[in-house]
Amino acid sequence: MNEIFNLSLLEVKEALKKHDLSALEVTNAFIEASEKIKKLNVYNTFTPEKAIEMAKLSQSRIDKGQGKLLDGIPVAVKDLFCTEGVLTTASSKILNNFIPNYESTVTNNLWEAGAVMLGKVSCDEFAMGSSNETSYFGNVINPWSKGKGKKLTPGGSSGGSAAVVASNAALAATGTDTGGSIRQPVAFCGVTGIKPTYGRCSRWGIIAFASSLDQAGPITKTVSDSALMLSVMSGYDQKDSTSANEETPDFLASCMENSLNNVKVGIPKEYQINGMSSEIIKLWEKGAKWLQDRGAQIIDVSLPHTNYALPTYYVIAPAEASSNLARYDGVRYGFRKSKDNLDELYSSTRAEGFGSEVQRRILIGTYVLSAGYYDAYYRKAQKVRNLIINDFSEVFNKVDVLLTPTTPTAAFELGSQQDPISMYMNDVFTVPASLAGLPAMSVPSGMSQEALPLGLQVIGKPFDEENVFKIAANLEDEAKFSFLNYN
Amino acid sequence: MPIDKDTVSKVSNLARIEIDDKQLEKLSKELDSVIEWINTLNEVETEGVEPIANVTGQTLPLREDKVNDGGYAEKILNNAPEQASGFFVVPKVVE
Numbered sequence: 001m002n003e004i005f006n007l008s009l010l011e012v013k014e015a016l017k018k019h020d021l022s023a024l025e026v027t028n029a030f031i032e033a034s035e036k037i038k039k040l041n042v043y044n045t046f047t048p049e050k051a052i053e054m055a056k057l058s059q060s061r062i063d064k065g066q067g068k069l070l071d072g073i074p075v076a077v078k079d080l081f082c083t084e085g086v087l088t089t090a091s092s093k094i095l096n097n098f099i100p101n102y103e104s105t106v107t108n109n110l111w112e113a114g115a116v117m118l119g120k121v122s123c124d125e126f127a128m129g130s131s132n133e134t135s136y137f138g139n140v141i142n143p144w145s146k147g148k149g150k151k152l153t154p155g156g157s158s159g160g161s162a163a164v165v166a167s168n169a170a171l172a173a174t175g176t177d178t179g180g181s182i183r184q185p186v187a188f189c190g191v192t193g194i195k196p197t198y199g200r201c202s203r204w205g206i207i208a209f210a211s212s213l214d215q216a217g218p219i220t221k222t223v224s225d226s227a228l229m230l231s232v233m234s235g236y237d238q239k240d241s242t243s244a245n246e247e248t249p250d251f252l253a254s255c256m257e258n259s260l261n262n263v264k265v266g267i268p269k270e271y272q273i274n275g276m277s278s279e280i281i282k283l284w285e286k287g288a289k290w291l292q293d294r295g296a297q298i299i300d301v302s303l304p305h306t307n308y309a310l311p312t313y314y315v316i317a318p319a320e321a322s323s324n325l326a327r328y329d330g331v332r333y334g335f336r337k338s339k340d341n342l343d344e345l346y347s348s349t350r351a352e353g354f355g356s357e358v359q360r361r362i363l364i365g366t367y368v369l370s371a372g373y374y375d376a377y378y379r380k381a382q383k384v385r386n387l388i389i390n391d392f393s394e395v396f397n398k399v400d401v402l403l404t405p406t407t408p409t410a411a412f413e414l415g416s417q418q419d420p421i422s423m424y425m426n427d428v429f430t431v432p433a434s435l436a437g438l439p440a441m442s443v444p445s446g447m448s449q450e451a452l453p454l455g456l457q458v459i460g461k462p463f464d465e466e467n468v469f470k471i472a473a474n475l476e477d478e479a480k481f482s483f484l485n486y487n
Numbered sequence: 488m489p490i491d492k493d494t495v496s497k498v499s500n501l502a503r504i505e506i507d508d509k510q511l512e513k514l515s516k517e518l519d520s521v522i523e524w525i526n527t528l529n530e531v532e533t534e535g536v537e538p539i540a541n542v543t544g545q546t547l548p549l550r551e552d553k554v555n556d557g558g559y560a561e562k563i564l565n566n567a568p569e570q571a572s573g574f575f576v577v578p579k580v581v582e
Contacts (some may be wrong), residue, residue: 308530311524348505352503366501369500383533
């Protein structure tokens, strides 16, 4: 049974097709593995009965020779995706009893393709956080903490999704990324994740944080697994007014190309930030060398407004969040603090239902949108966002992709970052691509001196995930990263 | 200091989040340092730059104005903290 955990999603798919494994065997193995990692606090809601039921249906389709793309593949879902009839909390007290009457488009696409749902995994509350510590249900523990004598953050916000894949308790997980919420946790947990181009995946049924930035994406071990997952998750959806009416290319085919002749890789000099550890710089140089050895041309480029990306993000994201989270008022769903007066009902429900980071961001958002400050903050940030997008457009006239580190450090100890701004610095390399809506992928590429995983990020042009997958697959090939042997 | 206790108090009222006096002090310091950091954006020359709200440049598509969902009020109400006779219940608003 143990060898299942050494297989990639694509290899399990092949074994299912050949009847070397049954869907029920695979699902049971991952249910058992999920039960063994309880102390990591990964799951908000574990749904083994549902998984078994879905696995049986998958097997009957496989037996009839009608197997679909993901039949029998156990997947964990970030608790930000609405799942019909299954508790969906956004890791918040204010939604701690919310059972959606509908299924998000992205998860629906997965179930339509035969994937098996293991349950809903933890995240930062409303996806606001970089350490998974803002969850109402307590933080997730990074499986790489094992043997380190301290408890490390899995990163966030998709911390549960990254940890569940890294600890061999799911073959894949869904994540969402607003400013780095897929890429930073996968870097910290030594797995792979992509935030696709804004508009590639439907946002319908995903609990909204910042609507102009939010995107869903897959978390897997390998780049090819990610390509298959994303091809199923993507696609035009009438129910999301910002969904892009674009064909979904064959992402898997892009992962098979191992010549990088004629590929131009940009190295943005502004990503060399003060205080970045030498091991990250070395890994970055090594990554560039690997790509060069495979024929790519390495070109130094400049994105002059990079420094302003984080403060721009911390105007725009809270502004959108303050508007999106206005709906949680204790009237139609979720937690209510009963009061005799309606205004008091709202304000005490929201005071008790939202955690401190969510409250902080709602207040920042309300402030920057309030009369007298709108132009100085919100409108200003929207203008700087335009300049950041222009930086990327200019650079993409010269290069096909950009290569950067994913995070400025490896996973840090839980509870060690108390100051909001130093926590926000975690996303310094991921936020610019988010503001520009670009596809960006993190690949586990090396280890820190403390034997913790480090990731490299590949950023591509809008709707050019193909080049991102191609470069990422080549990095993966060279890095030969050893996944955590957790079971 | 652009954000003092009064400002936080006003903003928290706008956002309908009750904040007690003890938290006001802490929050005003935290928010002040965040806003001060955000103020670095003032270094950027943005004269003549268009503000952007939509990265894809795509315009919002229109659909036919007809009902395409609904008819299950009971299911929706099942998530409500309090319901009666097919309605959401709130404290009395009009005297």
